[in-house]
Amino acid sequence: MDTVSRIERDNRRFKEIARGHIKKHLRHYISRGELIGRRGRHLVSIPIPQIDIPQFRFGRQRRGGVGQGEGEPGTPIGVGEPQPGQGQAGDQPGEHILEVELTFEELAQIMAEELELPRIQPKGKKNIVSEKDRYSGIRRVGPESLRHFKRTYREALKREIMSGTYNPANPVVIPIREDKRYRSWKEVRKPESNAVIIYMMDVSGSMGDEQKEIVRIEAFWIDTWLRSQYENIETRYIIHDAVAREVDRHTFFHTRESGGTMISSAYELCLKIIQEHYPPDEWNIYPFHFSDGDNWGGGDTQKCIALLEEELLPVVNLFCYGQVESYYGSGEFIRDLRDHFGSDHEVLVLSEIEGRDGIYDSIKTFLGKGR
Amino acid sequence: MLGSTTLPPELEAARDEIRQRALDLGLDFFEVIFEMVDFKQMNELAAYMGFPRRYPHWRWGMEYERLKRSYEYGLHKIYEMVINNDPCYAYLLANNELVDQKIVMAHVYAHSDFFKNNLWFAHTNRRMLDEMANHATRISRYIDRYGLEEVEDFLDICLSLENLIDRHSVAIRRHPQPSPKPADEDEDEEDLAVRRPEVPRLHVPGAYMDRYVNPPELLRAEAERRRQEARRRSERFPPEPERDVLLFLLEHAPLKSWQHDVLSIVREEAYYFAPQGMTKIMNEGWASYWHSTIMTQTGVMSDAEVVDYADHHAGTVAMSLYRINPYKIGLELFRDIEERWNKGQFGKAWEECDDMQARREWDLGLGLGRQKIFEVRRIYNDVGFIDTFFTEEFCNRHKLFTYKYNERTNQYEIDSRDFQAIKQKLLFSLTNFGYPIIYVADANYRNRGELYLVHQHEGVDLDLDYARPTLVNLYRIWKRPVHVETVVGDVPRLLSFDGKEHSFRKLERRRTV
Numbered sequence: 001m002d003t004v005s006r007i008e009r010d011n012r013r014f015k016e017i018a019r020g021h022i023k024k025h026l027r028h029y030i031s032r033g034e035l036i037g038r039r040g041r042h043l044v045s046i047p048i049p050q051i052d053i054p055q056f057r058f059g060r061q062r063r064g065g066v067g068q069g070e071g072e073p074g075t076p077i078g079v080g081e082p083q084p085g086q087g088q089a090g091d092q093p094g095e096h097i098l099e100v101e102l103t104f105e106e107l108a109q110i111m112a113e114e115l116e117l118p119r120i121q122p123k124g125k126k127n128i129v130s131e132k133d134r135y136s137g138i139r140r141v142g143p144e145s146l147r148h149f150k151r152t153y154r155e156a157l158k159r160e161i162m163s164g165t166y167n168p169a170n171p172v173v174i175p176i177r178e179d180k181r182y183r184s185w186k187e188v189r190k191p192e193s194n195a196v197i198i199y200m201m202d203v204s205g206s207m208g209d210e211q212k213e214i215v216r217i218e219a220f221w222i223d224t225w226l227r228s229q230y231e232n233i234e235t236r237y238i239i240h241d242a243v244a245r246e247v248d249r250h251t252f253f254h255t256r257e258s259g260g261t262m263i264s265s266a267y268e269l270c271l272k273i274i275q276e277h278y279p280p281d282e283w284n285i286y287p288f289h290f291s292d293g294d295n296w297g298g299g300d301t302q303k304c305i306a307l308l309e310e311e312l313l314p315v316v317n318l319f320c321y322g323q324v325e326s327y328y329g330s331g332e333f334i335r336d337l338r339d340h341f342g343s344d345h346e347v348l349v350l351s352e353i354e355g356r357d358g359i360y361d362s363i364k365t366f367l368g369k370g371r
Numbered sequence: 372m373l374g375s376t377t378l379p380p381e382l383e384a385a386r387d388e389i390r391q392r393a394l395d396l397g398l399d400f401f402e403v404i405f406e407m408v409d410f411k412q413m414n415e416l417a418a419y420m421g422f423p424r425r426y427p428h429w430r431w432g433m434e435y436e437r438l439k440r441s442y443e444y445g446l447h448k449i450y451e452m453v454i455n456n457d458p459c460y461a462y463l464l465a466n467n468e469l470v471d472q473k474i475v476m477a478h479v480y481a482h483s484d485f486f487k488n489n490l491w492f493a494h495t496n497r498r499m500l501d502e503m504a505n506h507a508t509r510i511s512r513y514i515d516r517y518g519l520e521e522v523e524d525f526l527d528i529c530l531s532l533e534n535l536i537d538r539h540s541v542a543i544r545r546h547p548q549p550s551p552k553p554a555d556e557d558e559d560e561e562d563l564a565v566r567r568p569e570v571p572r573l574h575v576p577g578a579y580m581d582r583y584v585n586p587p588e589l590l591r592a593e594a595e596r597r598r599q600e601a602r603r604r605s606e607r608f609p610p611e612p613e614r615d616v617l618l619f620l621l622e623h624a625p626l627k628s629w630q631h632d633v634l635s636i637v638r639e640e641a642y643y644f645a646p647q648g649m650t651k652i653m654n655e656g657w658a659s660y661w662h663s664t665i666m667t668q669t670g671v672m673s674d675a676e677v678v679d680y681a682d683h684h685a686g687t688v689a690m691s692l693y694r695i696n697p698y699k700i701g702l703e704l705f706r707d708i709e710e711r712w713n714k715g716q717f718g719k720a721w722e723e724c725d726d727m728q729a730r731r732e733w734d735l736g737l738g739l740g741r742q743k744i745f746e747v748r749r750i751y752n753d754v755g756f757i758d759t760f761f762t763e764e765f766c767n768r769h770k771l772f773t774y775k776y777n778e779r780t781n782q783y784e785i786d787s788r789d790f791q792a793i794k795q796k797l798l799f800s801l802t803n804f805g806y807p808i809i810y811v812a813d814a815n816y817r818n819r820g821e822l823y824l825v826h827q828h829e830g831v832d833l834d835l836d837y838a839r840p841t842l843v844n845l846y847r848i849w850k851r852p853v854h855v856e857t858v859v860g861d862v863p864r865l866l867s868f869d870g871k872e873h874s875f876r877k878l879e880r881r882r883t884v
Contacts, residue, residue, distance in 0.1 A: 006427070007415040007435050013523075014432030053430065053530045054840035056807050056855070058831045064775035064786065066796050068690040068699075076782040077692045077774055098437055 018100045019110060021051055026114045030221060030363065031356040044107055045099040108228030111221065115363065118370030120229045120284075120317075133185045142182025151181035195230040195284040195317075196277075197222065198270050199252065202291030204241040204261045211324040214353055215290045216253050218322065221363050222288060230284065236273055240266035242296070246273065262296045263289075263333065264303040271311050280315040287316055288366075293323045293331035301336045308337075313347045320349045320366045325358075347371070378405060382463070385473050385671070392669040393480040397745065398661065400483035401497070402458040405476065407465045413449050414438040416462055420644070421454040422503045426510035426636070427519075428526055451475040455486040455647070457497035470676035474662050474683055477671075481661035484748075485654050491646040491752045494541040499643055506636045513629045525630055529637040531844040534806045535616035536638060538645045613811040616824070617641070623814060624848050634848075648804040649752045656701015657748050659687060663702070693783070695771070695797070703769060704760050708747060709740035753801045761797065763790040799829070807833060809855065812882060822849045825882055826857035833857050835866070842868040856882055 022029065029046065067077060102110075111117060138151060156175035160166035166173070201207070201215055227233050237252035238244055241259035244266040270287055278285055295301050312319055323334040334350055341348050349369060351362040378386065386405060393400070408416065418435035419425045441447050450471065453461040461479040463472050486492050496502050514522045572585045613619045617638040621631060647654065666672050666680055688699040711717055715735030724730055747756065767788075773796050775786040787793070802808075813823040822845070826833060838855065845853045845868075852869040856878065863878040 006424075007418060007431065010418075010427055010429055010432035011435050012432065013427070014429040014436060017429050018433075051433065053527055054837045054844065055531055055534050056809055056826070056841050057534075057834050057837055058805075058807060059834040064773060064783070064796070065693070065800065066695050066771060066793055067692045067774050067785075068695055068769060068771050069692045070770065071772070071785045073772075073785050073787055076777075076780065076784045078783045098433065099440065100436070 015100065018046075018048055018051060019102070019106070021048055022046055022100075022102075023110050023114050026110065027357075027360045030217070030360045032217075042103055043101045044104060045101045046107075047099050051098070104224055105228055108224050111225055111363075112228075115360075115367070117225065117364075117367050120226075120370055132188045134188050135183050135185045137184040137186065138181050139184040140178075140181065142184065146183045148181045148183055152179055155179040155181060193230045193284065194232045194234075194282060195226060195286060196234045196236065196274075197226060198236045198238065198273065198285070198287040200238040200240065200244075200266045200270060200287065200289040201252065202241070202261055202263070202266075202294075203239045203255050203257045204294070205256075205258045206261075206292050206294055206326055207256075207324070208326060210355075211290075211292060211326050212253060214324050214356060214359060215322070217356070218290075218353070218359050218363060219288070221359075222286075222366065225363075225367055226286065238266050238269050238273075240269075244269040260296055261291070261294050262300050263291065264300050264307060267304055267307045267312060271307065274312075274315060285316040286318055286320070287312065288320045288322065290322045290324055291333065292326040293333040295333050301333065304333075305337070305340050308341075308348065316347060317371045318349060318366070318369060319347055320351070322362055322366070323350070323352045325352065325354045378407065378463075381469060382407075382472055385469065386476055388671050389473060389476045389665060390480065392665050392671060393477065393484075393661070396661070396664065396669075397741070398480055398484040399488060400459070400480050401456070401487050403453075403476075403479055403483050404458050404460050405479075406460065406462050408462050409465050410442060410448075413452070413462060413464055414442060416452060417449055421452050421460070421462075422500065424504040424507045426507045426526075427514065428523065428530075430530070451478060453479045453482045454500065455492065455495055455497070455643075456500045457487075459483040459486065460500065468679060470672065470679045471683055473671060473676075474666060474680065477662035477665040478658045480665075481658040482654060484661075485650070485657050488749050489646070489650060489653070489752075490750055491541075491649055495643050495646060496639075503640075506640070509632060509636065513633065517629065522629075522633070525633055526637070528844040528847055529634050531841050532617060532620070532848070533637050533641045534804075535809055536641050536645065537614035537618075538649060538804055540615055541642075607813065608815050609811060612825070614808070616809065616811055619811045619814070620848055625850055626848070645804065646752070649754075649801075652697040652701040652704075652753045652801075653748065653751060653756050654701070655698045656703075656705050659698045659702040660705040660744070693774075700769070704756065704765065705744050705747070707762075707765055708760055709744050711740075712743035713738050713740035715739075754798060757794070757797055757801060761794055766790045766793055799831075802829075807831075812856070816854060819851070821852040821854065824853070824855040826855055828858040828881075832859050835859070838866060839868070839873055842866060842873070846870055 069077075071077070112119075138148060152175050153173060156173045156179040157166070159176075159179060160173055199219060201212075223233075223235070235249070237247050237249055239247055239252055239255055239257075240261070240263070241257040242262045242265065246269065247255065266289065274280070274285060295304070308319065321334065321337060323331065325331070331352075334352060337348070337350055343350065349366050351365040353359060353362045382405075390403075414435060416423065417438055418431045425431060438447070438449075448464070450464060450467070451461065453459055459479070459482070461475070461483075463475060467475075486495075510522065510526070572590070575581050575584045609619065617634065620626075621634055621638065626634065663684060666684075672680055688696060688702060690696060690699060713736075714733055715721070715737040716730075716733050721730075721733065724733070747760070751759070767790070771793050772788050773786045773793050774783050776782075777784050808827040808829070809824055810827070811822065812825045814820070816823040824845075833855075838857075842853055842855060852867060854865055854867040856863065856865050858864065858881070863881045865874075865876045865878050867874045867876065
């Protein structure tokens with residue numbers, strides 16, 4: 001049916017245009033974080049308002065109209081401007097917001113094109129080779145649990161018809177051994193690259209909700225990108241104030257402590273996790289650390305620098321430190337790191353994130369290295 | 372075509388019966404060809420506005436995406452679709468209940484009758500199915516020759532201006548008779564006055580009275596006035612304001628030949644669809660009136676189907692707080708008209724009677740109802756329909772109200788139940804199909820060939836976020852600076868685009884045409 005292909009062609013073209021729209025407005029999408037709530041396992045649905053064709057028309061909002069029903073003048077009949085994203089269909093006098101679904105690969109590709117991200121060269125010579133069984137064929141022998149019922153039946157029917165034993169009035173078909181067909185599999189060997197992302201975040205009193213939201217958004221995009229680059233990704237989460245501990249994802253984004261800050265505690269824990277679980281010759285390791293730049297006075301910053309220089313930097317692909325601007329933080333830490341390592345270090349990437357609009361550039365800084 | 376035109380026997384029987392009932396009741400329709408389609412095909416067809424072949428364009432794909440999503444979420448189900456063509460094509464959703472299909476069939480025969488008989492449809496092409504396919508072929512050919520991006524880009528521009536047509540042009544002569552040539556030098560003024568028939572003279576039986584009844588000075592003065600008017604007009608371009616902006620662009624914009632063709636295709640399709648927008652309430656009301664009449668009064672429905680019918684019908688005519696349901700209002704208006712003309716509730720005596728008791732019991736037993744509604748479906752569009760038949764009694768009975776936006780509470784709330792206010796708002800929303808009225812006032816603005824449009828402001832401002840990119844598109848066709856005069860927040864403004872930037876100038880006064 002050629003109409004099917006016609007609508008598919010137009011639909012594809014629309015999706016291309018929608019992708020272009022997303023690309024053009026990637027900065028907007030990256031800084032808003034509204035996509036995070038919209039992801040499923042494989043897809044993320046992206047709301048795109050107003051891809052429509054402009055025309056001379058009346059101002060939509062607040063125009064009012066004629067309705068039908070009970071009520072006195074003054075009776076409220078509905079909320080005004082629907083919040084973007086709450087795609088209410090039908091009754092609201094608002095606008096339709098269309099959602100386009102993209103796979104994470106597509107989204108990562110758009111990121112790559114727009115942020116000009118280089119593909120990552122996985123390090124390490126021996127990438128793990130995984131074996132997968134794929135059921136792709138049929139054979140005559142096999143275990144009964146893999147018997148292909150339809151094929152077996154068909155073979156039996158063919159045989160009975162050919163041999164004249166098939167009786168349409170009493171269509172009973174009994175397969176014999178020669179009729180039986182079984183599914184068979186092939187082993188597929190695939191090189192597989194592994195990566196681990198270790199997120200660390202300062203949860204001391206000076207990190208407010210806005211700062212955490214920024215980290216959350218940034219983590220979403222880092223995940224999206226790294227997932228597109230590696231077959232197998234693990235993520236670990238560490239929070240710290242004066243002491244560090246490993247937590248799950250939810251706790252990571254929702255914990256608030258009031259203590260002081262000792263960054264070295266997190267780096268020590270990070271190192272411990274790497275040493276125990278992720279041998280650097282098999283794993284690509286990406287620690288990301290976010291804080292507002294406040295650190296305990298005295299020798300802790302020196303301790304951090306020593307840890308980085310001697311233990312962490314030699315084993316990781318990239319160590320990213322993102323400093324989120326906050327009212328309380330002194331912002332010292334990034335300066336200390338920069339003074340020591342210089343701003344053009346091979347493995348250590350530093351980025352200052354000034355509010356949500358800074359996320360875009362920060363991601364570009366972090367992932368632009370191609371490591 | 373997409374689906375199958377051979378219906379299963381029970382549907383075939385239902386169709387034959389309903390068709391015969393419709394004929395018996397006086398409906399006069401184009402023959403209807405029903406096709407069975409599944410929901411996917413239905414969504415496709417709906418995205419293409421009912422036509423199996425349209426030119427390639429992404430916005431059909433977008434509409435399809437929306438329909439598909441909405442169908443998957445269970446937000447809508449398209450029961451019927453019908454296209455104005457001879458024969459009419461209508462689509463039935465496979466797997467619907469038999470009673471649903473019967474309703475749709477009855478509904479569709481009435482639509483077909485409306486297409487055939489309503490005056491506002493008289494100009495439409497009844498071979499539009501072929502014509503649309505023809506358009507698709509032409510545009511596909513341009514895409515092959517000039518590239519998808521180029522053609523699509525131009526189509527986007529055309530579609531951006533597609534609503535700038537003159538919806539009433541099919542019924543109105545906007546341009547006056549061509550003005551006569553000015554007088555020759557040696558011609559006597561009096562001869563002139565006599566020769567010029569366009570200066571109206573009063574008819575006098577005897578010639579001797581003529582100089583008194585039609586004094587030559589007066590005729591001369593009138594002729595002079597007309598001459599000046601003509602001169603003024605000839606200096607203007609276009610001489611008369613042009614409501615059909617697309618036509619004006621076709622005739623005067625610097626277009627390549629393929630672009631000219633694409634624009635004319637867009638314009639033709641816009642005119643084809645215009646009457647459907649202009650008669651939405653009537654058309655749906657008419658179809659609902661007949662499906663309910665045929666279903667409940669002619670015995671095409673079995674007893675077992677009554678509950679399902681009632682459920683379906685109730686869904687169709689459900690009321691909404693936010694907007695009027697054209698099916699409901701149209702249906703009720705037709706029933707109201709039928710009842711009033713049956714009882715003789717019209718004319719001078721009725722209008723002047725303000726005794727509520729007498730009005731309630733008013734029944735002259737005229738029985739003119741059916742005849743009247745057939746007449747109404749023939750000559751009205753929605754504006755006239757509402758203006759003429761939307762009465763205060765009707766308005767109160769159906770609990771209509773106007774609503775407005777309350778900034779303080781961020782809510783829409785009921786504004787008024789005043790009949791005049793409601794009627795005015797309804798009529799406004801229907802005027803010019805709900806689009807702003809915009810015309811070409813001057814195509815040689817500032818003597819520099821710039822295009823000057825005027826938005827005839829009637830209380831509601833343009834959406835500037837849309838107006839600006841639209842102006843850019845207009846510039847890309849006209850290729851000289853473009854302006855649109857409008858009013859924003861009670862201040863006359865001139866919105867301009869000169870190819871590089873927008874300006875938004877305050878005007879001293881509005882141009883009157």
